Amino acid sequence: MISDALEKIIIKRVDIGYELTGSDGVSIAVYLNWDPIEQMFRKADFSTEYIEMRKAEIDRGGETAIDETEE
Numbered sequence: 116m117i118s119d120a121l122e123k124i125i126i127k128r129v130d131i132g133y134e135l136t137g138s139d140g141v142s143i144a145v146y147l148n149w150d151p152i153e154q155m156f157r158k159a160d161f162s163t164e165y166i167e168m169r170k171a172e173i174d175r176g177g178e179t180a181i182d183e184t185e186e
Contacts, residue, residue, distance in 0.1 A: 123137055123138040124136070124137065124143065125137075125138065125178055125179070126152060126169075126173055126178060126179055127173060127177075127178035127179075128173050128174055128176065128178075129145065131145060131147060132145055132146050132147040132148060133145070133146045133148075133149060133152055133173065135152070149170055152170075153166055153170070156169070
């Protein structure tokens, strides 16, 4: 089970990298590359396939919430 805070993070691709926002729309962080976000997924015990699927979705212009029910 991942923490409630992590469950509410929304990740989207922006011009300079990846932006993490809370469910309230407030920006939490912007990362220049995917590595820190991937580490968050790994610490929450998501599979490599799930992480790659989420990254591909985000890179296509979508956004995603971290959701362990989809794992």
